[in-house]
Amino acid sequence: MRWKVAILTASDRGSRGEREDTSAQVIRELIEEEMNGEIIEYRVVPDEKDEIMAALIEMTDYFRADLILTTGGTGLAARDVTPEATLSVIDRHAPGFAEAMRMYSLQKTPRAMLSRAVSGIRGKTLILNLPGSPKGVSENLSAVIDQLPHALAILTGREGDHGDEA
Template identity: 65%
Template sequence: MIWKVALLTASDKGSRGEREDTSAQVIRELVEEELGGEIVDYRVVPDEQDELRAALIEMCDYFQADLVLTTGGTSLGLRDVTPEATMMVSERTVPGMTEAMRAAVMQRSRHYMLYRGVIAIRGRSLIVNLPGDPKGVNDMLMAIMDQLPDALLLVSGIGKDRDY
């Protein structure tokens, strides 16, 4: 199955063209090579909760992305609001996957205990918040990559639920 994937980068500098979006490049490669996904939408928006929320809604509802991967805006900075925007549009969370991502990267750097990202569901879309740095993106996404197909099947209504 080819998954429809949307990429959303939260970055003030990136949205103004002042910074190259290297994290999205890492995500794109992993989605295509490891997941067999197809990028159906990609955009860079400033760290503004309303713009993030609007982009997430459009990616899930209009583009009907199976998976929305965000990068940036997940730390403790005053303008880091990606988790809040995600929670505003989501119906349910998937804390076990978030915990697995954090555990995987904390072995490398305890700095990641400051990561606040969430994994949530909107309709039939899974939204995954990733950090803004390429290495963190790679490590966190690879920590859940083996479970993403099952999660996407379940969220889409195709997969059979198990009693966990």
């Protein structure tokens, strides 16, 4: 099964073209190689809540992504507002993903506890916040990538809750 995936990078410098978006490249590689995903939309926006919200809404409602992976804006800095933007657009929380990513990352670095990343559902789209660094993206996405196909199959109605075909 091929999954439709959108990538959203929240970065002031990236949105101005002052920084290469290597984190999104890591996401693309992992999704295409490990999950048979197709990147259907990619964009970089500044660390502005309204712009992040608008992009998330468009990626779910217009592009109909099965999965949106955000990168950046999940820390403690004043401009880190990706979790707040995500919480503003989701219909339901799916906290297990963010919890699993933090737990896994804590085994690698104590700084993982600084992450405010959230995970939730808008319509039939799963949204996961990832850190802004390529290493953080790789670690966090690796922690949950094996569970994503099953979660997306349930969410999109392609599979029942217990692995039964819907």
